[in-house]
Amino acid sequence: MEKLVYIALFAPFVGSLFAGLFFARSPKNIIVGVVNPALIFISWLASVALAFHVAEHGAIHVTMMDWISAGALHIPFGFVVDEVSVTMMVVVTTVSTVVHIYSNGYMDHDKSFNRFFSYLSAFVFSMMILVMSDNFAGLFIGWEGVGVCSWLLIGFWYHKKDVTPDINPAISPSYAANEAFIMNRIADLGMLVGIFLIYWNVGSLQYDVVFKELPHLEDGILVAIAIALFIGAMGKSAQFPLHTWLTDAMEGPTPVSALIHAATMVTAGVFLVIRANPLYSLDAVSDVSYFIAALGTFVAFFAASMALVNRDLKRIIAYSTLSQLGYMFAAAGLGAYWIALFHLAAHAFFKALLFLGAGNVMHAMDDELDIFKMGGLKKVMRGTYLYMGIASLALAGLPPLAGYFSKDAIIETAFNEGTYVLWFALVFTAGLTAFYSFRQVFLTFDGEERYKRFGFHPHEMYRYVLVAMSPLAILAIIAGWFQDSFHEFIIKLLPEYEMSHHTHHNAWWLGLLVLFFAVSGIIIAYKKYARKGDKAFKQDKKVESGFFYKLLMNQYYIPAFYVEFIVKPYTAISDKFWAIDKAVVDATVDFIAKVIYKTGDSSRVIQNGNLSSYLNWMGIGAVLLILASAIAVVMG
């Protein structure tokens, strides 16, 4: 079984090296397009085999070699395949395999085809390290690794130049890439502090040792660790106020958005909270956990509200990702870790599908993203329409699709905990989710064919790409049906979460209420955006100049706020420091040097060879000496 662990882990790495070392400088090579997806597929096979093994025989723990040891610190490269990590492995490799095959079609004409695969496989490798590591330092390797791959892939089209924010809110791919990296680093500092705290209080960074030791620690330290680790999670999972990078990250190629910025990397924060559940379920840190749930709920609503008005195909989906991450944190914060993980998995499938569908649309529309310029595309893109419809239904939480089961469970949890404010916010957000998802679908695929006015000639994606997407579509439909077996599998590791009798009793109307909100959202979207002729959708200037529309369109002015109050002052202070460095610190040194030089220069007159001036100086010297001795006598 050890071999399978290493195969699952290193197959993507081999792929990355293969594409990176041998083909980095050559033009598109179909061998890369075949070998890399194949290697990811092998990793998937190994992960699935491991999943069955874990289900029957329990966790596998391997230690490859030592990494860092100094003083009392020992960090190995160790990997643990248990219920949680194997779930993540299967989810990651499933989506990755599809995205790798998909990229063959999507990146077809890109001159950096091979480089793309090298980065993409490197990402999968980092993600596998992240989920498989058996200690916090190993987790951090993957954590930073996915960060770098994300940086490389957001900035993949680095040659594009910067434009002003009113043309493209992300400015340029390289700008968005740097923004993402730096914002994540802010959170990483929190994560590092958490690691230091753990080390100095437990003496080890191994999960099993740490989790066993936790109950013996002081409450204050536990709270500090919980906060520090969650700050780390907030960066990767783009929680408020570190959320702005995620929408800008849409500058990357769409397969990247599907894999990294929807299905896998951004869920790393949720994974961390789930992994550290022995910490977050302690009574001492219940306030932190509740905060996580509250923040998650806030982000769920906050992100959904921005999705309501946006016209950018990918940004809408990015907001919905943000919103769904909020749902996951809500569940994890309320103690329903397994439900959070379940939603994480289900979300990965339907959201990746949604993004890949969006990629098809972009491919058809020459990279146009404005959904107001689309409409009626279903005629030419039947397959994509179907896929995006399924994904949106799943996202909206309609039965019997995946999202219905997982999201409903989260909302029910909020009710069960008696946190009714959170509960209602989540129910209401479910309605918003359905509305904006179908607003997007209808504006893209139904209604008048507005694209004709702009001279587009859309065409359907390659057939093999559509076939490759089918596993995700099937999973988006059926994943929810396995709720019970997943529950049975996962609670061997994660704490059980059961609904009270009261909740059970009310489950039927709770479900119906959510459904009511969701269906209403879809109907409103249909009425507004899907019709043709007289009732066809028209832009309403009056609404668009309204306060709320502008507020939402400008993302609550948060990016502008960051620019004005963080970026600009930082630049100004840096310039100021540089000026100080030259004008004060360095000038002082030069001044001292000059004084010495000048003193030497001016004291030269003492030795001018003139006897009478020598006598004068001698006289002055004698007076000074007498004065000095007089003072010494008086003082002494």
Added chain:
Amino acid sequence: MEHILSILIFFPLLAGILGFIVDKESARAYGISVAAIEFLLSLWLWFSFDTNSADMQFTEFLPIIKEFGISYNVAVDGISLFIVIMSTMITLIGIISLNEEKIDNMKNMIVSLLFLEMTMVGVFVSLDAIIFYLFWELSLVPMLYIIGAWGGPTRVYAAVKFFLYTFAGSLIMLVGLLAIAYLYHLETSVWTFNLLDWYQLDLSVNLQFWLFLALFIGFAFKVPMFPFHTWLPHAHGQAPTIGSVILAAVLLKMGTYGFVRFSLPLFPDASVQMIPMVIVLSIIMIVYTAMVAFAQKDMKQVIAYSSVSHMGIIMIGVFAMNAEGLSGSIFQMLSHGMISGALFLLVGIIYERTGTKTMSKFGGLASIMPVYATIFGVMLMASVGLPLTIGFVGEFLVLLGFYEVSPIATVLAGTSIIIGSIYMLSLFKKSFFGEVTNESNRGLKDLNAREITALLPLVAIVVWLGIYPKPILKPIDNSVQKLLTDMEYKARTPEAKKSIISIKRAKEEK
């Protein structure tokens, strides 16, 4: 090879003298051969080094002036071993990178470099204070010459500033060293400059404080610590590439090495007492110079200021007073040597091609010079401390170790992972991303064989030691633990005893 250390010191000197009679055309080849032999010898030193022992090894002792106890006394332990190897390696790589077309009077350059190599090895293996001081001061001469002869337009100002600044500092250090010898004489009526004898000297806290301060000035000017750092940007700004590489990679380490070899074991109480001052200066160093780096328009100045910022991390590691932090700090000296050396080489390459280092003149280089951009990217990531690169190990250990001393200071120092990525990424974006803004850059050639030969070993080491630092970290850690145990034993005040955490005590507590 009992006399391996002497060979390591005097072979470059001898070869340097012989270099004067070498034919002009073959000067570079001669330099490469000598540096390669020297590097292999240093590797031999490593392989015959007993990595399980924390003690001084390969000791050579030869009295020079018996009356004053001055002797030729050299040895290595885990702390100095790898700095020596790094010195010989960087010299070799530096000489390989020299471009015959761009450097006139190659012969003089090679001779200067070989002299410099002698002094660098000498500093790190000396255990006699006077010999140490000799090498320390001698190292200024070739560097002064390299900057003054091959530097930029204001090279003389920069060279003299570099010389006078560090020279002034070392004179105060010399006074401190003489004072220690005098105090040792007072106590034992024996004259000695043997550092290992000095370690036995039990000084009052007050005396420790003043002596610490005297040595501090000598070392801090070299590091350079804020606010004594301003000679460095001038020196880097004017120095030729090879000068900057050696300056950043090796010469700065003399300062931090001095703290480890002299200040900590000689003055354990004063060292603990001075932690707050070191914290304040180091944090200013880390944050302030990183922000100054961000404000730079010149690529080389960004790297120069970033060097100061990273030296700040090394400084707090030295004063972490536990094995994690101190081992990390010594590892960070090596990693900073590799990374800053490589970055200065990289800047030199683009400067040779375009005659400018101003970032606004570049843009879109990634599409013109992909290999160059890739290696730059690797070094950038190492510089910002990405795990599995050499840069992470040291930085992580230092911050981890220092957390025990002061959590708040660690968070402040830890901001270096954020602001470090700000200036590095913005440098990379300005120079490598975007459209090609300068049409004349379109014809730039990617790296040639000479440049790749110089850079690839550095890339390999950056990755290798990032993944598997153990071969280096273990000997370092052994010697560091011994150092800390000795310090803890020697410390007089209870505060110092409490602050210094030797591994032995950590185990007892468990």
